[in-house]
Amino acid sequence: MNMSDxxxxxxxxxxxxxxxxxxxxGWLAGALEPGDVWVMDPNPSEWLQGTGVHINEGLPDAPAMLLVAVKPQMMGDALPTVTAHGNGDTVVLSVAAGVTIAAFEDVFGADTPVIRAMPNTPAAVGRGITALVANDKGQATLDLAADLLDAVGQTVRLESEDQMDAVTAVSGSGPAYVFHMIECLAKAGEAQGLDADLAMALAKATVGGAGQLAEDSPKDPGTLRSDVTSPNGTTQxxxxxxxxxLPDLMHRTVTAAAERSRELGK
Structure with a gap:
């Protein structure tokens, strides 16, 4: 199975x-056409309605992939509507935090290829990162899932499903931590006398640029930090x-998110 499927x-x-x-x-920016996609959603957004994808029209008999993107709390109501696609060659790809592969096997059947993924919202601009792990039946389709998700960023493959709660806490929830840092950095700039719009522009560009530099540079982030830090200067x-x-605060932040992910999986 490949992207043409x-x-x-x-x-x-x-x-x-x-x-x-x-x-x-992200996918509609180049990887897929609107006519390739069927969406089942009881409350489609105005944006979704303007994309041209099939909305609440009934799914194809055997779609290549079924992406489960409902909140974990909504699974009980949503999954029964698509269980007919289990135990076949439709790949079930879940992006629901905390819901285990075993839970999907219980619903769709043990012979269903299941891939569990944790993407993040920068996928919308092609800068996402998604962690993947599959059951035995899903191993052969991991390349397809990776090809699809590589279209909206990077993918990594996990050694075990146990790692998914930590991934959720770091990269799944992580963009929100960074967005809050931007908010705080801008507010701190305002407190030092900057206009609100100017402070926000500086904060956004600084965090965005530093992130890009950290990704692109051969240097590790600790070295990059030291490069900016002159002895007894402003940065120091x-x-x-x-x-x-920050180290303790970030540790507690990620721990809280990971523990909540584990709770959702029970």
């Missing part, structure tokens, strides 16, 4: 909220405050 047999999406919309926006003065609190 998605075009001939279709990609079905169960749910298209924030995460599903971010991924779909700021870092002395930040580094006193």
């Amino acid at each position: 998605l075009k001939t047999r279709g990609l079905a999406m169960l749910g298209c909220g924030k995460m599903g919309s971010a991924m779909l926006e 003065a700021g870092l002395e405050v930040l580094m006193a609190d």
Whole structure:
């Protein structure tokens, strides 16, 4: 199975909220045509209705892939509507936090290829990163899932499903941590006398640029940090405050998110 199968047999999406919309926006930028996609969503957004994809029209008989993108709390109501696609060659790809592969096998059948993924919202601009892990039946289709998700960023493959809660806490939830950092950095700039719009522009560009540099540079982030830090200079003065609190704060933040992911999987 490959990307051409998605075009001939279709990609079905169960749910298209924030995460599903971010991924779909990225795919429609080049990887897929609107006619290749069927979406089942009881409350389709105005944006979704303007994409041209099939919405609530009934799914193809055997879509190449069924993307489950509903919230874990909605699974009980949503999954029974698509269980007929189990135990066949439709790949069930889930992006639901905390819902295990075993839970999908219970619903769709043990012979169903299941892939569990944790993407993040920068997929909307082609800068996402998605972690993947599959059951035995799904191993042969991991390349297809990777090809699809590579169209909206990077993919990594996990050694075991146990790692997914940590991935969720770091990269799945991580963009929200960074967005909040931008908010805080801009507010701090305002407090030092900058206009609000100027402070926000500086904060966005600084975080975005630093992230790009961290990805593109052969240097590790610690070295990049040291390169910016002159002895007894302004950066050192700021870092002395930040580094006193941030390591523990980030540890507690990621721990809380990972523990919630584990709770959702029970």
